[in-house]
Amino acid sequence: MLGYIFKRVLLIIPALLFVSMVSFSMAYLAPGDPAEILLMSPEGSPSPEAIDAFRVRMGLDQPIHIQYLRWLEKVLHGDLGYSFISERPVADAITNSFKATLKLSLVSMIVSIVVSIPLGILAAIKHNTMIDDLCRLGALIGVSIPNFWQAFLLILLFSVHLDWLPVAGYGGGDIEHMILPAITLGTSSAAVTTRLMRSSLLEALSQDYIITARAKGLPERIVIGKHAIKNALIPVVTMLGLNLGFLLNGAVVTEWVFGWPGIGDLVVDSIYQRDFTMIQGSILFIAVIFVTLNLLVDISYTYLNPRIRYESVD
């Protein structure tokens, strides 16, 4: 088991290295000289001296691989540099934003689970009826609906017309401000989980031991409740790790629309402002988090499911 963990950790390293290179090169993919763009002001183009001074200050005058290595070294020491725009530490901005994203994601996850598991169970029980069809349609819609549109519809209804909830913003992270973003963010995750719960339960219900339990004369509720659902939940729980991807991806647009100061919002803003150090740092950060969490999910999945522990999963 430890061997497996060790191997998996080793495998991450090339991926992270690649990510660091990608993050770093973000600044250089952009057309135009970053220094020139940043220093551009209403008075006109910046003078060559100003550009040079800026470049030296930001370390942009070195050859690219040197810059990369310097940057990497600093990163490994936890120094992600300073924002081009605000000249404040990137790392601080990122960690603050990430806390906000974490909060929102957690609530979204809860919303998603609370909705999807009962719906999935309902759909499976009422297999092949109108209710089942409705649930499946709902799930399909949940996956197909653009999150920015959903956000607007919710805002339109609850904030503009009904005036029950605030339109956007963090508001100190209170429930009021969290509801609409959480619903929006949790939708696609809920949709996928509903379908999974449904198919998982359907599969569990067709197993032999269920037929045995029924034959024993146990009441339907116990049959379904105790045996089938318990077993059906296993793949769903393990798949919750996948939902991570949905949440993080959805966060980009959702946070921005609702003005929720999370890391998605941060990345969008820093791209608008061409704050390259911020872009580099946040991409790297989110990748590291993503990879680490996936690794943890993988390991716990393998732990819970001994059958694949000894097979090579490639």
Place this chain on the structure above:
Amino acid sequence: MRAWIKNRNIFIGLSITVALIFIAAFAPQVAPHDPTEINPMVRLQPPSKEYPFGTDHMGRCILSRIVFGSRISLLVGVVVISGSLLIGIVLGTISGYFGGLADDLIMRLVDGFLAIPSMFLALALAGTLGPGMFNLMMALIAVEWTSYARVVRGSILTVKEQEFVEAARGLGASDLYILVHHIMPNILSPIIVIATLGIGYAILAAAGLSFLGFGVQPPTPEWGSMLDDGRLFMRKAPYIMIFPGLAIMITVLAFNFLGDGLRDELDPRFRKEIPH
């Protein structure tokens, strides 16, 4: 094959898709007005007989813009998926069929790309490459190819071990022959399914990125950027963003229906065809 039409999902998905293709192809005939015609006199009109979906802040007919926008969305979807498929199939085949060092390298590359959540990567790429539809498509291809490479690789690994492949080798077939005539036909099913679902996803992602301002630039009518336009007028003229969003959803739904239906059809039949 005719039985496929009986599948409800395929039927719905295919119908909507065909309708979309028709609308896109005959956009000039279908749209009541010129999508880029600016007319300040009629700005922010609610839906009426003259302008069935109303007009936007520049007086342009929203319905016409949506009709022409279908061209953009379908184009982006198809191009992105084609590009991703091409790269994915080539790399996936090398990886899965020939294995060895190439496999390791390619898989590490895939891991690298997958380390960054797709939207962040697409955003970063689109944002830094600069605006424009081409850059948008490149960014999305860079994000999407990994899924196809993996699926192709996995399918090939399974099929490669089957006896009929060994039998073909025993008959004297070369690797290339086996790949083209035996392996490809047998891995088509999963590829078709993910490609179909992928078009839906690509359209969604493209709309999202355009909404944020990366990608298709005004005055090109793209559904996502139309929503962005509508943001400021949410109270006064909500229809500016309601209709484009609806268009996106229906389009993506169509491909999801189709993909789901195809998956149902192709999967159990595949199992039936290889007994034992």
Place this chain on the structure above:
Amino acid sequence: MLKKRYIKAVDCMSFRIDRGETFGLVGESGCGKTTAGKLILRLIVLTSVRIVFDGIDITRIKTREMRRLRPRMQMIFQNPDASLDPRMKIEKSIVEPLRLKGGLRRVEIEEKVMDLIDAVGLNPEHARRYPYQMSGGQNQQAVLARALASNPDFIVADEPTSGLDLSVQAQILTLMKELKRDLELTTMFITHDLEVVRQMSDRMAVMYKGKIVEMGETEDIFSHLRHPYAKLLIAPDLQGGCGHHEADINGGNNNSRGCVFYPRCQLAEDVCSKREPEMMEVKRDHQVLCHIF
């Protein structure tokens, strides 16, 4: 941590098959007979083997040359449903070797395919079906047709009748005997079924854990069994199946000295655990791998 463990499937085998004869290879599941069959046709490649086909050492030639030789040696695999491409109609599968060889016009190919279909006992309408639409026996007939399409000199048949109903088995075997006679085929018949090997083969070899333990003319072997394992195998109270052997194969592997059958041999003597026996000729064309005989 990263080392793989190997079990020797085939170990020190040496035998000869004459033109026109049917050579049977028997043994229980897991003793390496399928591997042997694939090795002979160079479907599995090992450097420490030497295979001579009609005077040509096929272990030393290049892949391209080997490909050119392949039409002359064909294999029939164990599972007929799996050895046909599920996406190809039967007739396409049968045609394939002809296409690969090249050089025939379309009319000639069609004629040949019809002949083959007829020769193996199928109807033309069968040919237009897919493997999943046919029974195991019919699929095996198709596999036979495909194997014969390239006019091979030599066919390796790996358990061609296992998994088929008894009546169908008899059909297939009769068919194979006819074809062998009509087309003057040389065959290697791999099976665990002793009745089959007795029926079909002129000469035979008994395998145990990758080694040949007794070899000679079939009738001679059946009437004058020597090797203790062969006796066990062919004696009527043998229970088939792999259950025992998993344990054996894993345990006996460590013993690299002495006879491979030593742990189970009832007649074992001291020398049997110390030295590996060599193939000894006990009669004309009857060899045994044992110290005692």
